[in-house]
Amino acid sequence: MSRSPLMPVFDGHNDVLLRLMRGKIQPEKAFLEGDNIGHLDLPRMRQGGFFGGFFAVYVPSQDMGIDVDALMTHREYDVLLPPALDHAPSQQVTVHMASILIRIERASKGEVKICRSAADIRDCLDHGKLAAILHIEGAEGIDPDLYMLDVLYESGLRSIGPVWSRPNIFGHGVPFRYPSTPDTGPGLTERGRELVKACNRLKIMVDLSHLNEKGFWDVAKLSDAPLVATHSNAHAVCPHSRNLTDEQLAAIRESRGMVGVNFATSFIRPDGQRSDDTPLEEMIRHMDHLIEHVGVDGVGLGSDFDGATIPAEIGDVRGLPRLVGAMRQHGYDEATLRKLCYENWISVLERTWGR
Numbered sequence: 001m002s003r004s005p006l007m008p009v010f011d012g013h014n015d016v017l018l019r020l021m022r023g024k025i026q027p028e029k030a031f032l033e034g035d036n037i038g039h040l041d042l043p044r045m046r047q048g049g050f051f052g053g054f055f056a057v058y059v060p061s062q063d064m065g066i067d068v069d070a071l072m073t074h075r076e077y078d079v080l081l082p083p084a085l086d087h088a089p090s091q092q093v094t095v096h097m098a099s100i101l102i103r104i105e106r107a108s109k110g111e112v113k114i115c116r117s118a119a120d121i122r123d124c125l126d127h128g129k130l131a132a133i134l135h136i137e138g139a140e141g142i143d144p145d146l147y148m149l150d151v152l153y154e155s156g157l158r159s160i161g162p163v164w165s166r167p168n169i170f171g172h173g174v175p176f177r178y179p180s181t182p183d184t185g186p187g188l189t190e191r192g193r194e195l196v197k198a199c200n201r202l203k204i205m206v207d208l209s210h211l212n213e214k215g216f217w218d219v220a221k222l223s224d225a226p227l228v229a230t231h232s233n234a235h236a237v238c239p240h241s242r243n244l245t246d247e248q249l250a251a252i253r254e255s256r257g258m259v260g261v262n263f264a265t266s267f268i269r270p271d272g273q274r275s276d277d278t279p280l281e282e283m284i285r286h287m288d289h290l291i292e293h294v295g296v297d298g299v300g301l302g303s304d305f306d307g308a309t310i311p312a313e314i315g316d317v318r319g320l321p322r323l324v325g326a327m328r329q330h331g332y333d334e335a336t337l338r339k340l341c342y343e344n345w346i347s348v349l350e351r352t353w354g355r
């Protein structure tokens with residue numbers, strides 16, 4: 001009996017570039033040949049049906065000596081956020097990580113493509129290439145006058161989250177707090193508003209996943225593009241500060257936007273715990289809620305591979321077929337599965353970037 005073909009998956013968020021930057025093996029070699037570390041490399045992506053996604057450039061903060069894993073096993077927690085980063089070293093790390101993706105594309109001999117249009121993504125799907133979107137998670141590497149934004153755009157940048165959870169010159173992120181609403185402080189700064197306007201002009205997607213609620217509504221008022229949260233879940237299911245309220249989901253639906261379901265267990269579980277002993281059914285509860293409030297055309301996957309504790313049933317990218325199987329068993333038909341796994345991402349990027 002022949003095996004059914006893998007369902008293609010396009011993913012809203014991963015942190016493999018940070019893992020490769022910190023690794024001991026040449027990054028492009030580790031990625032293209034496979035290093036079996038973390039969640040992602042090209043050989044394992046092929047095995048799991050992963051054909052593309054958003055590759056995040058994220059500037060890490062210094063270790064503050066906090067055991068976050070232990071803290072997030074408490075019934076309630078509020079992770080202390082690191083301070084704002086200096087611009088010059090952040091820019092250096094941003095360029096370094098963007099260069100890793102560019103070098104992977106060059107070394108892949110056509111197997112990996114940095115996509116600058118939805119047509120590029122469709123071409124990758126048709127021809128078995130890995131489609132990579134250059135994304136920034138936290139804009140510390142971008143200067144106040146946005147000169148670096150132009151440089152990164154010409155290098156392929158097509159998606160940006162103005163903040164990670166720590167504050168920067170563009171705005172304030174949402175902390176890792178449970179239980180909590182996402183209404184945790186001030187939103188965008190004036191420079192943040194200018195960044196959103198510049199992204200609209202360049203047709204760079206603005207990612208809302210790490211913005212707090214005030215920042216979310218600031219973007220909603222300013223932006224003429226679909227509202228997109230690349231890796232976020234439903235606050236009504238898990239009352240974590242990182243998750244989206246039904247009011248936010250309604251705004252995303254109104255804009256014909258998108259939410260990518262985050263695999264990070266602390267944003268999935270109703271108790272907010274970071275534990276890989278999290279059934280896939282808990283993820284599907286979020287999918288059901290998001291489909292109810294955003295619509296079946298506005299929901300996808302946003303794994304946070306290589307950046308989070310994910311359910312043991314998935315394990316790494318090779319476990320995506322198990323997730324798809326659980327979604328199928330739950331009752332999603334094949335047309336719905338295609339939308340959730342990849343079609344909706346391509347469609348929202350067409351609406352954001354143009355074709």
